[in-house]
Amino acid sequence: MSLMPVSEALKRLLDGVDPLGTEWTDLAQANGRTLATDLVSTRTQPPFAASAMDGYAVRHEDTTQPAARLKVIGEAPAGHAFSGVVGPGETVRIFTGAPLPEGADTILIQENAERSGDSILVREAPLKGVFVRPAGLDFAEGETLICAPKRLNYRDLALAAAMNHARLPVRRRPKVAILATGDELVRPGGDPRPDQIIASNHAGITALVEDCGGSPLDLGISKDDPVELAGHIRRAIEARADVLVTLGGASVGDHDLVQEVLGAEGMDLAFWRIAMRPGKPLMAGRLGQTKVLGLPGNPVSSLVCSLLFLKPLIARMNGLPDENAGERDGVLGADLGPNDRRQDYVRAVLETRAGGALVVTPFAKQDSSMLALLARSGALIVRPPHAPAAKAGETVRFLPL
């Protein structure tokens, strides 16, 4: 049986996938969304020369004489510009964020002024121009401040708000329908019979889809029954899912029906069976406008395949580059035996040792059903097909989790 290399499978999966369309969203809903077009400022910030301190707006030349005294002719709190002009020997009481009044060029902080009635004594002369933020210090109208494509974070959103964008152009989030299959599965919180287990893959993949900028759609659990399975698959198509992820039933057992039923529903198969561990029975295809990704049922296999295939697919639909291209070098923390023909993704603890070395220490057991070890892993050591045995201390490639 020939197995397709991981890189070839990924290429086929992403082939011809274009970014989804653009929609507008409120600023409050934009966290984690992907900006679809560059964001240009509609404002200059600050829009006026502003005081950076609480104190007095002065003409610098009036403050240089020892024990200079200035007359307070008004007040400028933030949001209330002083409308007059500061003339010789005059000052305006000013607060942080208020516009610098005309005539003044410097801020005397209040700690260095002694007020009595409507005058002040300059206790320590300021340097010329201090504590004045010039107009446009932060940014100017017309400047492109956030370039698309970019997943928006809290800093971007503060900046977009400061630019006065209440709504933002973002990519439509890929809708990812997730369907578990198997008579043995019961939802978390359910009451399994002795021969049943809890369906775990859903929870993990839902979270991964959200983390990657997709919108998960829970299609529940289908029994290993072709009619029921076909019904669930049709629901995904009716819901116009961009991606249908099936969990389990991808292998060769008598009850592994997913591929057969998808085929009967009209799926074009792109590939099945990959030279990777875990994840060998991975399958992909297209059903109408919906990309289909058939993940193996073993929990670690389904999560590793999601990381390696679903994540880049969602990134592509958002118009973003594939972050998995970020494999790194690490120091192997324990010996590894020779690899076979499948590219191995070895669960490992990731540590930073003194001096900054990244050390990846593989777990001795690597069974693809072991979620507890995956949860403790910080890295997947990537071992190419037929890699020779490796000794602790050698350099290996890894993907951070």
Ligand SMILES: Nc1nc2c(c(=O)[nH]1)N[C@H]1C(S)=C(S)[C@@H](COP(=O)(O)OP(=O)(O)OC[C@H]3O[C@@H](n4cnc5c(N)ncnc54)[C@H](O)[C@@H]3O)O[C@H]1N2
């Ligand atoms: N004769 C062969 N048998 C198997 C092969 C093979 O090549 N020849 N491949 C093995 C490999 S590798 C994998 S991986 C599994 C994957 O098989 P399926 O995708 O058909 O998965 P299932 O049989 O449905 O389930 C496997 C395992 O995972 C549990 N499971 C399924 N779904 C969930 C879920 N949503 N949450 C938690 N656990 C789940 C299921 O109970 C099984 O224990 O096939 C090997 N067999």
Ligand code: MOO
């Ligand atoms: O792909 Mo299977 O995950 O080797 O267990």
